[in-house]
Amino acid sequence: MSQELRETFTDVWIYICKTFIYVKPLFVIISTGISYILFPHESYVPAAIALIGALILDVVTKYYSVGALNGGIKNAIKTKKLTSESLWRGTKRKIISVLVIMILCGLSYRLSPLDAVGILFTTVCYTFMFWREAQSIVENLIDAGHEDLEWLLFLVKKKQKEVLDQKNEVKDKDEKTV
Numbered sequence: 001m002s003q004e005l006r007e008t009f010t011d012v013w014i015y016i017c018k019t020f021i022y023v024k025p026l027f028v029i030i031s032t033g034i035s036y037i038l039f040p041h042e043s044y045v046p047a048a049i050a051l052i053g054a055l056i057l058d059v060v061t062k063y064y065s066v067g068a069l070n071g072g073i074k075n076a077i078k079t080k081k082l083t084s085e086s087l088w089r090g091t092k093r094k095i096i097s098v099l100v101i102m103i104l105c106g107l108s109y110r111l112s113p114l115d116a117v118g119i120l121f122t123t124v125c126y127t128f129m130f131w132r133e134a135q136s137i138v139e140n141l142i143d144a145g146h147e148d149l150e151w152l153l154f155l156v157k158k159k160q161k162e163v164l165d166q167k168n169e170v171k172d173k174d175e176k177t178v
Contacts, residue, residue: 054133
């Protein structure tokens with residue numbers, strides 16, 4: 001009996017070791033936690049992809065803009081107009097801000113008794129962040145010499161103002177009901 005028990009424990013131990021080697025449960029636990037918080041509903045995924053895509057485009061157009069204003073990327077690096085520290089500082093701040101808002105949106109869905117409230121809150125937040133990134137992208141392109149896009153900057157700012165005006169109307173209604 002003891003030999004059988006020892007073989008069983010050995011087999012279980014080998015199975016657990018193989019699990020950690022091949023499945024990587026720590027990675028699975030972390031990615032599941034992130035997914036649970038950031039994407040509590042399937043409607044969050046396309047919005048997050050669009051927002052992250054806009055963030056990446058913003059960084060790329062910033063490099064392009066700095067390079068265009070300083071005679072190319074190599075020249076901008078030589079003249080210290082383009083340093084990894086300065087661009088990383090702004091990018092890091094933006095990434096942290098977006099992640100915090102994404103976490104708050106995910107938690108609001110989990111907290112709210114009505115799913116629609118969390119989804120509405122997330123839609124407003126993601127839309128506003130997306131328009132801010134779109135504005136930054138267009139500004140970077142205009143700085144790089146694409147003056148033909150100034151009309152687009154006007155439209156983006158106008159759309160942003162409409163969203164803020166709607167937010168203020170809702171806020172005013174809430175204050176009147178209290």
